[in-house]
Amino acid sequence: MTGGAEPAGPVRLAGVDDAPSLGRLLHAFNTEFDCPVPEVAELGTRFAGLLSGDDVLAVIAADPSGDGDDVGFGLITLRPTPYWDGPLAQLEELYVRPDQRSRGIGTALIDRARSESAARGAHEMHLIVATEDVDARRFYARHGFSDTDPDSGSGLLCYLRQL
């Protein structure tokens, strides 16, 4: 908490009814960073499908003032691994609306994302960050994440390709 900012509002685990709100937030996230993104309605429809399975979780931060639209979210997928029983968690998205930053909302979201994933047996959480996104890298480091392999100490790069 800094200055006179309001405390973070409640963070809830998303249900299927939250799909439209998640669609709006994911759209706002990509629009802010000039990334191509499907329409809000299409995202909402897809979130409704995703949230009906047990391999996708989302956490949502309500407006701290108690009214208005939700102000942030995290999206987590769970996938199986041969290394342990229970899933590997991937934090696919984490977003707080620009006008609501520096109020602890990101921390509340990531804490809930971690606890919900651990409650489902996940031993590890992965995420991808852009090299240039120094603020995000600092945020994740502060929350115990590292971009080095705990065994080898080597840095870890994400490679991708279209199929």
Add this chain to the structure above:
Amino acid sequence: MTGGAEPAGPVRLAGVDDAPSLGRLLHAFNTEFDCPVPEVAELGTRFAGLLSGDDVLAVIAADPSGDGDDVGFGLITLRPTPYWDGPLAQLEELYVRPDQRSRGIGTALIDRARSESAARGAHEMHLIVATEDVDARRFYARHGFSDTDPDSGSGLLCYLRQL
């Protein structure tokens, strides 16, 4: 192909019966790189469970000589995404036994991993590589993978933490 090396043997999509072979190969992979890994039998049991679902694929390279143990494998997970219909593919592991390298087996495995993932509707494949693993980075770059975001051009780092 280089020199007088034998051509790569056939690559097959793994079934549940291949779980023991996958356990041996994943164990050999981690042992070669001094990474902690469960016992072969435990890995085999877990692979049998993984391969019974529709969110895990494995591809296996047989011994090119036609007898002997399998010589390489790839492990792919499929997870849902809000960005498109169909899954996002993650190449979790790709391994060729040291005595069988430089014979096109890695290429045969990754080609099959890509085609099987695309056939299931995946638009994109991700993987993690250690910064210091120059050979692997060169291999993946040669196969069309990039460690930069196609939209922003920024590098992409993998962060992780234990839960």
